[in-house]
Amino acid sequence: xxxxxxxxxxxxxxxxxxxxxxxxxxxxFGTLAVASGLSLPATLLMSALVFAGSAxxxxxxxxxxxxxxxxxxxxxxxxxxxHALYSASLMSHVSHLSQRWKIPLAFWLxxxxxxxxxxxxxxxxxxxxxxxxxxxxxCLAMYSNWFLCTLVGAxxxxxxxxxxxxxxxxxxxxxxxxxxxxxxxTRPMLLAAVVAGLVALVAYDLPWxxxxxxxxLCGVSAGVLAERWSAAASVRExxxxxx
Numbered sequence: 031x032x033x034x035x036x037x038x039x040x041x042x043x044x045x046x047x048x049x050x051x052x053x054x055x056x057x058x059f060g061t062l063a064v065a066s067g068l069s070l071p072a073t074l075l076m077s078a079l080v081f082a083g084s085a086x087x088x089x090x091x092x093x094x095x096x097x098x099x100x101x102x103x104x105x106x107x108x109x110x111x112x113h114a115l116y117s118a119s120l121m122s123h124v125s126h127l128s129q130r131w132k133i134p135l136a137f138w139l140x141x142x143x144x145x146x147x148x149x150x151x152x153x154x155x156x157x158x159x160x161x162x163x164x165x166x167x168x169c170l171a172m173y174s175n176w177f178l179c180t181l182v183g184a185x186x187x188x189x190x191x192x193x194x195x196x197x198x199x200x201x202x203x204x205x206x207x208x209x210x211x212x213x214x215x216t217r218p219m220l221l222a223a224v225v226a227g228l229v230a231l232v233a234y235d236l237p238w239x240x241x242x243x244x245x246x247l248c249g250v251s252a253g254v255l256a257e258r259w260s261a262a263a264s265v266r267e268x269x270x271x272x273x
Contacts, residue, residue: 041146041167048142049175052083056176059086060183066094070184077180081138081173085109111243115250116144123151127162135162138169138216145210218260222253 056077068090080086085106092102116139124132147165150156156164168248214220226249233241 033157033160034163037163038167038170038223041150041164041169042171044150044164045168045171048146049171052142052172052175053179055083056179057183057186059083059090060180060185061187062087063090063180063181064184064187068092068093073184074177074180077177081140081176082106083140083176084109084213091118092172100163108240108243112141112246113139115246118142119148120176123158124162124165124211126158131162135165135169140169140172143168143172160273218253218256222249225249225252 059077060073063076063086064070068074068076075087076089079087088109089102089106092105117136120139124135127135130180143165146168150164209224214223226245229248230241230245233244235241236244
């Protein structure tokens, strides 16, 4: 097996825990989509071309309420702004790739794949030339799983109309908690997570999911400031010891 194929399969394998959390989420979306009046082909096409869970849920609810196209586009755009933070974080790792790689990887970038891939890129012992194959493996696993779950949910939509109220989406929350907590190894990371969590709670009722973006920005800002303060404190300690 070549190194590229091995990296591809490893990326898919390491994404399995995220697939477990995303599976009920995708099934529920398929159920809600057909219940909101979308046809089966339109539901599948949305998952194939949009591939953004939160934005798709909001889009379906807006379509069902008769919202206009401008409102639909602006709302989903704001919800997906968090991907700009993901892209900025990964930019230094993929800047050497050609557009042939960057375009599909950008389209397939999701919360789940970012959580898996970011950890992989931070490992200095793994060769850089194979890391984008790992990234691709994670993306393909998420994409195929999301499309399949949408199909299952759409087919079950009429048979189980109350599925959205079962609370299955809690699996996604539990999965992300398990992914994030082990990464909180330093005080700046912990502070960023605490600040983001508090802001998300306070700003939960903001329209268009703006609370999500505000929480992300506040968390990142708190982490960066704490990192700089820690670095400055270390420099002062070294200076005092040398004197």
